[in-house]
Amino acid sequence: MIKVSVxxxxxxxxxxxxEYYRDKHMPxxxxxxGDNCKSYTVDKGLAGGAPGAPATYIAMCxxxxxxxxxxxxxxxxxxxxxxxxxxxxxxxxxxxxxSEVVVG
Amino acid sequence: MIKVSVxxxxxxxxxxxxEYYRDKHMPxxxxxxGDNCKSYTVDKGLAGGAPGAPATYIAMCxxxxxxxxxxxxxxxxxxxxxxxxxxxxxxxxxxxxxSEVVVG
Numbered sequence: 274m275i276k277v278s279v280x281x282x283x284x285x286x287x288x289x290x291x292e293y294y295r296d297k298h299m300p301x302x303x304x305x306x307g308d309n310c311k312s313y314t315v316d317k318g319l320a321g322g323a324p325g326a327p328a329t330y331i332a333m334c335x336x337x338x339x340x341x342x343x344x345x346x347x348x349x350x351x352x353x354x355x356x357x358x359x360x361x362x363x364x365x366x367x368x369x370x371x372s373e374v375v376v377g
Numbered sequence: 378m379i380k381v382s383v384x385x386x387x388x389x390x391x392x393x394x395x396e397y398y399r400d401k402h403m404p405x406x407x408x409x410x411g412d413n414c415k416s417y418t419v420d421k422g423l424a425g426g427a428p429g430a431p432a433t434y435i436a437m438c439x440x441x442x443x444x445x446x447x448x449x450x451x452x453x454x455x456x457x458x459x460x461x462x463x464x465x466x467x468x469x470x471x472x473x474x475x476s477e478v479v480v481g
Contacts, residue, residue, distance in 0.1 A: 276420055313480065315478075315480035316477065316478060317477040319379065321472075322472070322473030333476065370432050371432065372432065375421045377418055
Protein backbone atom coordinates (compact mmCIF):
# COMPACT_ATOMS: atom_id res chain seq x y z
CA MET A 274 0.00 0.00 0.00
CA ILE A 275 1.21 3.50 -0.80
CA LYS A 276 0.04 6.85 0.48
CA VAL A 277 0.05 10.04 -1.55
CA SER A 278 0.24 12.99 0.83
CA VAL A 279 -0.81 16.44 -0.39
CA UNK A 280 0.35 19.05 2.12
CA UNK A 281 -0.60 22.74 1.97
CA UNK A 282 2.02 25.03 3.58
CA UNK A 283 0.57 27.30 6.25
CA UNK A 284 1.60 30.56 4.56
CA UNK A 285 0.45 33.75 6.30
CA UNK A 286 -2.25 35.52 4.29
CA UNK A 287 -3.02 32.54 2.10
CA UNK A 288 -6.58 31.39 1.47
CA UNK A 289 -7.82 27.92 2.35
CA UNK A 290 -11.49 26.92 2.54
CA UNK A 291 -11.49 23.89 4.85
CA GLU A 292 -15.21 23.21 4.30
CA TYR A 293 -14.97 23.18 0.51
CA TYR A 294 -11.91 20.95 0.70
CA ARG A 295 -13.66 18.46 2.98
CA ASP A 296 -17.15 18.54 1.46
CA LYS A 297 -16.54 19.13 -2.26
CA HIS A 298 -12.96 18.73 -3.46
CA MET A 299 -11.88 15.54 -1.72
CA PRO A 300 -15.16 13.63 -2.34
CA UNK A 301 -14.83 14.62 -6.03
CA UNK A 302 -11.26 13.31 -6.17
CA UNK A 303 -12.32 10.02 -4.58
CA UNK A 304 -15.29 9.71 -6.94
CA UNK A 305 -13.11 10.25 -10.02
CA UNK A 306 -10.39 7.85 -8.85
CA GLY A 307 -12.86 5.11 -7.96
CA ASP A 308 -11.32 1.90 -6.66
CA ASN A 309 -7.85 3.14 -7.62
CA CYS A 310 -8.10 5.12 -4.38
CA LYS A 311 -8.90 2.72 -1.55
CA SER A 312 -9.55 5.48 1.00
CA TYR A 313 -8.41 8.92 2.01
CA THR A 314 -7.98 11.02 5.11
CA VAL A 315 -8.06 14.78 5.66
CA ASP A 316 -6.20 16.72 8.37
CA LYS A 317 -6.67 20.30 9.46
CA GLY A 318 -3.53 21.86 10.94
CA LEU A 319 -3.90 23.01 14.54
CA ALA A 320 -0.42 23.72 15.90
CA GLY A 321 3.29 23.12 15.49
CA GLY A 322 5.64 21.37 17.85
CA ALA A 323 6.90 24.30 19.92
CA PRO A 324 4.47 26.09 22.28
CA GLY A 325 2.56 28.73 20.30
CA ALA A 326 4.11 27.69 16.97
CA PRO A 327 1.76 27.50 13.99
CA ALA A 328 1.18 24.28 12.09
CA THR A 329 3.61 23.69 9.21
CA TYR A 330 0.67 22.69 7.00
CA ILE A 331 -2.77 24.28 7.11
CA ALA A 332 -4.29 21.11 5.66
CA MET A 333 -3.21 17.72 4.37
CA CYS A 334 -4.87 14.87 2.59
CA UNK A 335 -3.55 11.35 2.22
CA UNK A 336 -4.76 9.09 -0.59
CA UNK A 337 -4.27 5.34 -0.02
CA UNK A 338 -3.67 3.25 -3.14
CA UNK A 339 -2.44 -0.27 -3.83
CA UNK A 340 0.51 1.03 -5.85
CA UNK A 341 1.97 4.07 -7.57
CA UNK A 342 0.54 2.67 -10.81
CA UNK A 343 -2.95 2.50 -9.30
CA UNK A 344 -2.65 6.12 -8.16
CA UNK A 345 -1.58 7.23 -11.63
CA UNK A 346 -4.30 5.17 -13.33
CA UNK A 347 -6.92 6.78 -11.11
CA UNK A 348 -5.61 10.32 -10.98
CA UNK A 349 -4.09 11.13 -14.36
CA UNK A 350 -7.25 10.77 -16.50
CA UNK A 351 -8.90 13.40 -14.26
CA UNK A 352 -5.92 15.62 -13.48
CA UNK A 353 -7.26 18.54 -15.51
CA UNK A 354 -10.64 18.56 -13.74
CA UNK A 355 -9.06 18.04 -10.33
CA UNK A 356 -6.50 20.82 -10.79
CA UNK A 357 -9.17 23.19 -12.11
CA UNK A 358 -11.04 22.75 -8.83
CA UNK A 359 -8.09 23.76 -6.64
CA UNK A 360 -8.50 27.59 -6.99
CA UNK A 361 -12.00 27.21 -5.53
CA UNK A 362 -10.54 26.47 -2.10
CA UNK A 363 -6.96 27.76 -2.06
CA UNK A 364 -4.25 29.88 -3.64
CA UNK A 365 -1.54 27.68 -2.13
CA UNK A 366 0.71 25.26 -4.01
CA UNK A 367 0.86 21.97 -2.12
CA UNK A 368 3.85 19.78 -1.38
CA UNK A 369 3.26 16.26 -2.68
CA UNK A 370 4.90 13.10 -1.39
CA UNK A 371 4.52 9.40 -2.15
CA SER A 372 5.24 7.09 0.77
CA GLU A 373 5.21 3.39 1.45
CA VAL A 374 2.78 2.54 4.25
CA VAL A 375 5.11 0.70 6.62
CA VAL A 376 2.65 0.54 9.52
CA GLY A 377 -0.95 1.20 8.44
CA MET B 378 -9.59 12.86 17.25
CA ILE B 379 -6.24 14.53 16.73
CA LYS B 380 -3.15 13.36 14.89
CA VAL B 381 0.39 14.21 15.88
CA SER B 382 2.59 13.99 12.80
CA VAL B 383 6.36 13.63 13.23
CA UNK B 384 8.06 14.26 9.90
CA UNK B 385 11.78 13.72 9.25
CA UNK B 386 13.17 15.97 6.47
CA UNK B 387 14.91 14.03 3.72
CA UNK B 388 18.27 15.76 4.13
CA UNK B 389 21.10 14.43 1.90
CA UNK B 390 23.70 12.60 3.94
CA UNK B 391 21.51 12.21 7.00
CA UNK B 392 21.15 8.90 8.77
CA UNK B 393 17.80 7.16 9.25
CA UNK B 394 17.37 3.51 10.23
CA UNK B 395 13.90 2.60 8.93
CA GLU B 396 13.96 -0.85 10.55
CA TYR B 397 14.85 0.42 14.01
CA TYR B 398 12.18 3.11 13.71
CA ARG B 399 9.50 0.58 12.71
CA ASP B 400 10.52 -2.33 14.94
CA LYS B 401 11.89 -0.66 18.08
CA HIS B 402 11.24 3.07 18.43
CA MET B 403 7.59 3.33 17.44
CA PRO B 404 6.44 0.21 19.36
CA UNK B 405 8.23 1.63 22.42
CA UNK B 406 6.44 4.99 22.04
CA UNK B 407 3.07 3.23 21.74
CA UNK B 408 3.82 1.03 24.75
CA UNK B 409 4.75 4.02 26.92
CA UNK B 410 1.73 6.08 25.83
CA GLY B 411 -0.71 3.21 26.37
CA ASP B 412 -4.34 4.07 25.68
CA ASN B 413 -3.47 7.74 25.39
CA CYS B 414 -2.33 6.79 21.88
CA LYS B 415 -5.18 5.00 20.11
CA SER B 416 -3.07 3.91 17.16
CA TYR B 417 -0.20 5.02 14.96
CA THR B 418 0.97 4.75 11.39
CA VAL B 419 4.45 4.86 9.86
CA ASP B 420 5.33 6.05 6.34
CA LYS B 421 8.58 5.60 4.45
CA GLY B 422 9.20 8.35 1.87
CA LEU B 423 9.49 7.07 -1.70
CA ALA B 424 9.27 10.09 -4.01
CA GLY B 425 8.22 13.69 -4.38
CA GLY B 426 5.58 15.11 -6.69
CA ALA B 427 7.69 16.01 -9.72
CA PRO B 428 9.21 13.19 -11.80
CA GLY B 429 12.51 12.16 -10.24
CA ALA B 430 12.09 14.46 -7.25
CA PRO B 431 13.02 13.03 -3.85
CA ALA B 432 10.49 12.72 -1.03
CA THR B 433 10.27 15.79 1.21
CA TYR B 434 10.31 13.53 4.28
CA ILE B 435 12.35 10.34 4.57
CA ALA B 436 9.90 9.01 7.16
CA MET B 437 6.80 10.11 9.05
CA CYS B 438 4.77 8.79 11.90
CA UNK B 439 1.28 9.83 12.90
CA UNK B 440 0.01 9.28 16.44
CA UNK B 441 -3.79 9.24 16.83
CA UNK B 442 -5.12 10.49 20.16
CA UNK B 443 -8.51 11.56 21.49
CA UNK B 444 -7.25 15.06 22.27
CA UNK B 445 -4.14 17.19 22.67
CA UNK B 446 -4.47 16.62 26.42
CA UNK B 447 -4.45 12.84 25.92
CA UNK B 448 -1.31 13.13 23.78
CA UNK B 449 0.43 15.23 26.42
CA UNK B 450 -0.71 12.91 29.23
CA UNK B 451 0.71 9.93 27.37
CA UNK B 452 3.87 11.47 25.94
CA UNK B 453 5.23 13.92 28.48
CA UNK B 454 5.89 11.47 31.37
CA UNK B 455 8.13 9.51 28.95
CA UNK B 456 9.61 12.32 26.88
CA UNK B 457 13.10 11.85 28.28
CA UNK B 458 13.23 8.13 27.47
CA UNK B 459 11.66 8.64 24.04
CA UNK B 460 14.02 11.46 23.07
CA UNK B 461 17.04 9.48 24.30
CA UNK B 462 16.10 6.74 21.83
CA UNK B 463 16.07 9.05 18.78
CA UNK B 464 19.87 9.09 18.15
CA UNK B 465 19.71 5.30 17.77
CA UNK B 466 17.93 5.68 14.41
CA UNK B 467 18.58 9.20 13.14
CA UNK B 468 20.57 12.42 13.37
CA UNK B 469 17.65 14.40 11.90
CA UNK B 470 15.44 16.85 13.76
CA UNK B 471 11.81 16.18 12.89
CA UNK B 472 9.06 18.66 12.07
CA UNK B 473 6.12 18.15 14.41
CA UNK B 474 2.52 19.08 13.69
CA UNK B 475 -0.78 18.59 15.52
CA SER B 476 -3.82 18.26 13.28
CA GLU B 477 -7.52 17.71 13.70
CA VAL B 478 -8.63 14.54 11.93
CA VAL B 479 -11.36 15.94 9.67
CA VAL B 480 -11.82 12.76 7.63
CA GLY B 481 -10.31 9.69 9.29
